[in-house]
Amino acid sequence: MEVTVRLFATLKDLLPEDKKKISIELEAGSTVNEVIEYFEIPQEKPLIIKVNGRHGSKSTILEDRDRVGIFPPVGGG
Amino acid sequence: MKIYRVNMTEGKVTTEDVKEDYAALGGRGLTSQIIADEVKPNCNPIGAKNKLVIAPGLLSGTNAPSSGRLSVGTKSPLTGGIKESNAGGTAAQKLAKLGVKAIVVEGKPKDGKFYTMMVNKNGVKLEDSSADLLGKGNYEVMEKMQKELGEDVSVMSIGQAGEYKLQSASIAVSDPEGRPTRHCGRGGTGAVMGSKGLKTIVIDDTDAPGVSIVDKDAFKKSARALAKALLDHPVCGEGLPEYGTSILINILNESGGLPTQNFRRGRFEGADEISGETIAEVINERGGNTTHACHPGCVMRCSQIYNDKDGNYLTGGFEYETIWGFGANSEVDDIDAIAKMDRICDDVGVDTIEMATTIGVAMEAGVIEFGDAEGAIDLLKEIGKGTPIGRIIGNGTGFTAKAFGVTRVPVVKNQGIPAYDPRAVKGVGVTYATSTMGADHTAGYAVTSNILDIGGTVDPLDKEGQIDLSRDLQIATAAVDSTGLCVFAAFAILDNDEALPAVVDMLNAQYGLELEVGDVTELGKSILKVERDFNTRAGFDNTDDRLPDFFVEEECSPYDVKFDITDKELDEVYDF
Numbered sequence: 001m002e003v004t005v006r007l008f009a010t011l012k013d014l015l016p017e018d019k020k021k022i023s024i025e026l027e028a029g030s031t032v033n034e035v036i037e038y039f040e041i042p043q044e045k046p047l048i049i050k051v052n053g054r055h056g057s058k059s060t061i062l063e064d065r066d067r068v069g070i071f072p073p074v075g076g077g
Numbered sequence: 078m079k080i081y082r083v084n085m086t087e088g089k090v091t092t093e094d095v096k097e098d099y100a101a102l103g104g105r106g107l108t109s110q111i112i113a114d115e116v117k118p119n120c121n122p123i124g125a126k127n128k129l130v131i132a133p134g135l136l137s138g139t140n141a142p143s144s145g146r147l148s149v150g151t152k153s154p155l156t157g158g159i160k161e162s163n164a165g166g167t168a169a170q171k172l173a174k175l176g177v178k179a180i181v182v183e184g185k186p187k188d189g190k191f192y193t194m195m196v197n198k199n200g201v202k203l204e205d206s207s208a209d210l211l212g213k214g215n216y217e218v219m220e221k222m223q224k225e226l227g228e229d230v231s232v233m234s235i236g237q238a239g240e241y242k243l244q245s246a247s248i249a250v251s252d253p254e255g256r257p258t259r260h261c262g263r264g265g266t267g268a269v270m271g272s273k274g275l276k277t278i279v280i281d282d283t284d285a286p287g288v289s290i291v292d293k294d295a296f297k298k299s300a301r302a303l304a305k306a307l308l309d310h311p312v313c314g315e316g317l318p319e320y321g322t323s324i325l326i327n328i329l330n331e332s333g334g335l336p337t338q339n340f341r342r343g344r345f346e347g348a349d350e351i352s353g354e355t356i357a358e359v360i361n362e363r364g365g366n367t368t369h370a371c372h373p374g375c376v377m378r379c380s381q382i383y384n385d386k387d388g389n390y391l392t393g394g395f396e397y398e399t400i401w402g403f404g405a406n407s408e409v410d411d412i413d414a415i416a417k418m419d420r421i422c423d424d425v426g427v428d429t430i431e432m433a434t435t436i437g438v439a440m441e442a443g444v445i446e447f448g449d450a451e452g453a454i455d456l457l458k459e460i461g462k463g464t465p466i467g468r469i470i471g472n473g474t475g476f477t478a479k480a481f482g483v484t485r486v487p488v489v490k491n492q493g494i495p496a497y498d499p500r501a502v503k504g505v506g507v508t509y510a511t512s513t514m515g516a517d518h519t520a521g522y523a524v525t526s527n528i529l530d531i532g533g534t535v536d537p538l539d540k541e542g543q544i545d546l547s548r549d550l551q552i553a554t555a556a557v558d559s560t561g562l563c564v565f566a567a568f569a570i571l572d573n574d575e576a577l578p579a580v581v582d583m584l585n586a587q588y589g590l591e592l593e594v595g596d597v598t599e600l601g602k603s604i605l606k607v608e609r610d611f612n613t614r615a616g617f618d619n620t621d622d623r624l625p626d627f628f629v630e631e632e633c634s635p636y637d638v639k640f641d642i643t644d645k646e647l648d649e650v651y652d653f
Contacts, residue, residue: 008327009320012354020349046311048530053333053635055534069331073311075529075568076322076353076379076397077522 001028001064005035008071014039026062033058035068046073078178081201083194085273086125086184090201095178101590103135105161106559106604107179108150112159113607115181118615122154122265123242123272125185131172131233131278132180134561138173138288139296141583142304143563145170145372147250153264155244155431155473156490156515158612161558162266165371165380165394166250166259167231169561171282172196186274191240193222197281210276212237214424214461215249215257222279223255232257233278236426237461239267243471245431246271249423252371252380258394259371259380262428263517264492265473291589299582303566306576307376310569312531317379317565318368322397324353325496325524326405332528332537333635334501337405338447339437340487340494340627342634343501347410351400356383356412363388377565383416392420398518401496402433407440407453414450418457425461427471432457434474434493442481485627490515490617499624500633500640502527502537507547507642511622511650513608519564521551525571532571540642548650552601555608559600560584602653609651619648 006021007014015022026034032049036058041047049056050069062068080093102110108130120126129151136144147169153160172180175198186192193206210218218234231251238246246267249257261267290296308314316324326348329335333343349355360367363384370378371394385391395416403415422429436453439445444466445452459467469480474493478486487494492515499506504523512520523546527537535542550567557567560580570576581592612621628640 006327006331008331009316009324009354048328050328050331053331054538055530055536069328071328072316073529073531074316074320074324074328075312075525075531075565076317076325077518077524077564 001026001062003035003062003066003068006069007039008069009074010072011041011070014041030062031058032056032060032062032068035070041070047071048073078176080178081180083180083182083201083203084184085182085186085275088186088203090203092200099178101588102559104132104146104148104559104561105150105163105555106600107132108148108161109159109604109608111179111181112150112152113611116152118152118611120152122152122157123268127152127269127272129182129266129269129273130179132178133169133173135559136583136587137169137561139290139300139587140374141300141562142307143375143377143566144561145374146561146563147172147261148558149248149261149266151266151269152615154242154268155265156492158490158515158615158617159513159608160264160266161514162261162263163558164248164250164259164261165375165563166252167372168233168250168280170372171231171280171285174282174285174287175280176286182273182275185272189274191274191276194275194278195281196278198284206276211240215426216424218277219249219251219255219257222277226279226281228255231280235267235270235276236424237463238426238471239271240276241463241468241471242268242271243427243460243468244268244476245427245435245471245473247426247428249426252393253373256393257423258392260423260428262430264514267426288587290587292586296583296586299579299586302575302579303583304376306569306573306579307566310572312568313377313565317377320353320357321367321379321381323356323395323400325397326352326400327354328528329497332501333633334498334528334537335401335405336496336498338408339406339441339485340498343498344635345405345408347408348405350410351404351412351415356395356400359412360384369393375563377563379565385413392416392423395419396429398496399429399433402430403436403453406433406437408447409450409453411450414454417454421454421457425457427460430495431473431493432470434487435470435477438474438478438483438486439470439481441485442483444481486625488516489624490621492516497524498633499628500638501636503540503640503642504535504537504543504546506624506628506640507543507647507650508551510624510647511547512551513605513612519554521547521554522564522567523547523550525550525568531568538636538638540646543642544646544649548653551605551650552598552653554601555604556597556601559604619644622647
C-alpha cells in the first residue's frame with residue numbers, strides 16, 4: 001500500500017530536498033511506527049502524529065492512501 | 078507598592094497605598110477587580126466615566142523567567158464588557174521595579190489635548206505633547222521619545238487609531254529594541270487611552286528601588302525550578318525559540334482547523350508559503366532574528382525580527398494569528414505582503430486579529446477580492462488617514478459587517494474570532510463562546526489538548542470533554558494572567574508537575590504568603606466571577622455566550638463538521 005507522508009519543523013530535513021511530502025510503499029497492515037523507522041526518526045523523540053489530520057500514535061494501523069503528518073512538539077498561540 | 082490615580086479631567090495625580098483586598102492581586106486579577114469596583118458597567122467606554130487600569134503581574138520585575146507581561150483593564154469599546162488585554166515588552170518590569178502596583182487613569186481632559194505621562198522614581202507627571210506627537214504613528218512616537226529621554230525608557234503609546242477612538246485600537250508597548258511590536262491588542266484599549274487624552278506613557282526606571290522579596294533564597298530556588306521546567310519542555314524550550322508561534326500554521330492546516338476564506342473551510346492551499354518553517358528560512362536568509370525575546374528574561378523567546386528583501390528591518394513580533402488572518406483567512410500566500418500588513422497595524426495601532434477578521438469580512442462583502450494583498454494593504458493604510466472607509470475598518474469586524482450588510486461575521490461579543498476554527502477545534506470554540514472577554518483563544522487555550530497533545534488529548538472534532546477542558550483552562554489562565562507570566566508557561570505547567578508548585582513557591586517567597594496550589598484555582602475562579610458579574614451588570618446574559626449561527630449551520634471541510642455543542646452545555650462552563 002502507499003501512504004503520503006509530510007514531515008514538519010525540525011523533521012522536514014528528513015524529506016528529500018525541496019519536497020514537502022513524499023509517498024512511500026508499506027506492507028499492508030503497517031503502523032505509523034514503520035513510517036518512523038523508514039525515516040530513521042529516533043524512537044525516544046517525542047512526536048505529534050496526525051493520520052488523515054486526526055490524532056494518531058505510533059501504533060495506529062495505516063490503510064492505503066492514508067495521509068500521515070509527523071511533527072516534533074510544537075505550540076504557540 | 079503604590080497605586081497612582083491620574084485624573085485627566087483635572088490633570089491631577091494622587092498616590093494611594095494598596096488596600097488590603099488588592100495586596101495579593103496583580104495583572105488581570107487586579108485590573109478586573111478595580112474595573113468591577115470603580116466603573117459603572119453601563120457607562121460609555123470612551124466617556125469620562127470609564128477608567129483605564131495598567132498593572133504589572135505579581136512576579137513582574139523579579140528574575141522569574143518569562144514574567145514580564147503587562148495587563149491593561151477597562152470597559153471595552155469593542156465588546157461593551159470587561160476587558161483585560163495583556164502584552165509583553167518592557168513596561169511591566171520597569172513599572173514593578175518602580176514600586177507601581179497599578180496606574181488608574183480616569184476622567185477626560187476638557188481641553189481636548191493629548192498628553193504624555195511620565196513615570197519615574199519621583200512619581201507620575203503629565204505633559205502636554207499635542208504639538209509634537211499628535212497624528213503620529215507608533216514607530217515615530219517611540220523613536221522620538223527615546224531620542225529625547227534615553228533609549229532605555231519604555232514607551233506605551235497609541236497610534237492614529239487610538240486618537241480617533243476606533244474600537245480595534247491597541248496600546249503599543251516597546252520591545253527591548255524600543256520598537257512598537259508588542260501590543261495590548263484586543264478589545265480597543267487604545268481607544269480608551271485616546272479618550273483619556275493620553276498619547277504616550279514613558280516609563281523610566283533609572284534608580285528604581287526594585288522589587289522587594291521577603292525570602293530571596295527561596296525565591297531564587299523556585300525561579301530556577303520554573304526556568305528548568307520551561308527549558309526542559311519541548312515546546313517552551315525548543316519549538317518556540319526555534320520557529321516562533323507561526324509553527325502552528327502547518328499543524329492546524331493538517332488538522333483541518335486553519336480558518337480559510339473567512340471561515341469557509343479548514344485547509345488553505347497556500348499554507349506552506351506562510352508556514353513557520355518558510356518564515357524561519359526567509360528570516361535567516363535576510364539576516365533577521367528568529368529567536369527574539371519580547372521582554373528581558375524570557376527563556377522562550379518566541380518573537381522574531383523580520384527583514385524585507387533588501388535586508389532592512391520591516392516588522393517584529395510577527396505572530397501566528399496575524400499570519401493566519403492576513404494569510405489563510407484572506408487567501409493571501411505572500412508572506413512579505415502579510416509582514417507589511419503587520420507593520421501597518423503596529424504603526425497605526427490596531428489589533429492584528431481584529432483587523433484580520435475585518436479584512437476577511439471586507440473581502441466577503443466584495444470591497445476587495447479574496448487574495449488581494451495589495452487591496453488589503455491599502456485598506457489598512459486608510460485607518461491612519463482617518464477616512465470614512467478607514468474608520469469603518471478600524472472599528473472592527475462587526476462594525477464593518479454592518480456597514481456592508483454581511484451575515485457571515487466571525488465574532489463573539491463583537492470581538493473577532495482568532496485562528497482556530499471552532500467547528501474543528503471544538504474546545505477552543507467553547508472558550509470563544511463563553512469567555513468574559515469575547516472571542517479570545519488565550520482565555521482558555523484548548524488547542525493544547527485538542528491539537529498539540531499537551532496536557533492530555535481530547536479529540537478536537539468530538540464534543541465530548543470540551544466543556545470541562547475549556548472551563549479548567551479558563552480558570553487556570555485567569556490566575557496565570559495575574560502573575561505576569563506569559564501564557565505559554567502554561568505548556569510546561571500542564572505537562573510538568575513541578576512547574577505550578579514552583580510558581581506558587583515564588584509568590585510565597587516574594588510576598589511572604591502561604592499559598593497552596595489549590596489557591597491558584599480559587600484565584601482563577603474568583604477573577605472569572607468578578608468579570609462575569611461586571612458583564613451581567615453591563616447587560617450581558619447567557620445568550621451572549623454563543624457562536625455566530627453559521628458555525629452551527631455550515632459544515633467546515635475537510636471533516637465536514639459543525640459546531641454541535643448545545644446552548645445548555647455551553648452554560649455549564651460557569652458551573653463552579
